[in-house]
Amino acid sequence: YQKYDYVIVGSGLFGAIFAYEMNRAGKKCLVIEKREHIGGNIYTENDEGINVHKYGAHIFHTNDKEIWDYINQFASFNNYINSPIAVYKNELYNLPFNMNTFSKLWGIKTPDEAKKIINEQITKSGIVDPKNLEEQAISMVGTDIYEKLIKGYTKKQWGRDPKDLPSFIIKRLPLRFTYDNNYFNDRYQGIPDGGYTPIIEKLLCGIEVLTSTDFFDKKEFYEKLANKILYTGPIDELFEYRLGMLDYRGLKFESEKIASENFQGSAVVNYTEESIPFTRIIEHKHFESANSEKTVITREFSTEWELGDERYYPVNDDTNQDLYKKYRLLSKSNDKYILGGRLAEYKYYDMHIVIRSALNKVQKELDCA
Ligand code: FAD
DSSP states (O other), X not given: OOOEEEEEEOOXXXXXXXXXXXXXXXXXXXXXXXXXXXXXXXXXXXXXXXXXXXXXXXXXXXXXXXXXXXXXXXXXXXXXXOOOEEEETXXXXXXXXXXXXXXXXXXXXXXXXXXXXXXHHHHHHTOSSOOSHHHXXXXXXXXXXXXXXXXXXXXXXXXXXXXXXXXXXOSOOOOOOSSOOOSOOOSEEEOBTTOSHXXXXXXXXXXXXXXXXXGGGGHHHHHHXXXXXXXXXXXXXXXXXXXXXXXXXXXEXXXXXXXXXXXXXXXXXXXXXXXXXOSEEEEGGGGTTOOOSSEEEEEXXXXXXXXXXXXXXXXXXXXXXXXXXXXXXXXXXXXXXXXXXXXXXXXXXOHHHHHHHXXXXXXXXXXXX
């Protein structure tokens, strides 16, 4: 006797969308979540009126009108525009690299002046066939931008000298020759009023959810409960790491509540010099212009990942991609399981893509049923 149509492992955005749509289609679902809260990595927690992004800053952005309309069913979004600041020594620069950045770097005014300086630096470097990340970056943006805004940050991010990193990590370094600090090029952008957690609460409303429950504690039991399992956890863990373990870059967050109304005047400030151990400081209240006498800031550190740590960024090299493909093949042999989301697909996945992907999976399931 199977009590559910679907057991859903993970209450992150992928699992929650899948559960919501299946529930709407009349399917009975049970959601299992090993953390003590729902929402996965987009979880936000209210602290004195400020919604703190517990697993890193999340900005919703998309060009896909359908997805934008879809997510707007569950929240109203503000008009936040991501325009981060970079601090290098005592200098401040606008990101992404644009005319404001170039003007500050070189005291110039026009796009032609900026292009001339960048091209001269690229030519002077003499790099034709970049052999590592450093050479790759210099061959795209010249030496000044590289030295001040990329080198130290990249070193901290990867825990290795850019000279020892493969060039493919940086495929593009967009340079914008307009005075435009809007980080994303997408048409729709914003932060949900009240944070992300209420979106997940709405998606899971009326669906059975067990938090603080690890699927692997009673895997066989849960398998018997439903015809199918949607699994959004790490793919290698599903197979007991039998082919090896997929690697990640980790993050560590240090949050602090400060008795100041405004600590840094921007939600996101990157620290690009090597001697400062963290990569950036997030000041959460600026995502929503929260009215509060205090402020909460989070220093973000990039770390080596070890089993037991939270998984953040998949490592996009051949070894890990090959291993992932082998697990993927293995997963195809068991049609009780549907795999989806950033951990099961070992992929960096923006939220709008996760929603699209979950909706596609639902459609495929319903079509086959
Ligand atoms: P998750 O949110 O990881 O959900 C998976 C869930 O499964 C987790 O809750 C986990 O606890 C649970 N789980 C795993 N194993 C088990 C088990 N054995 N038993 C029970 N439960 C289990 N996207 C954007 O669009 N904009 C951004 O600005 C942005 N910023 C980001 C910043 C960082 C630092 C990171 C890492 C990602 C960012 N993203 C951003 C991407 C966004 O976080 C993902 O798109 C989204 O969280 C993916 O949802 P998911 O459901 O696939 O995975």
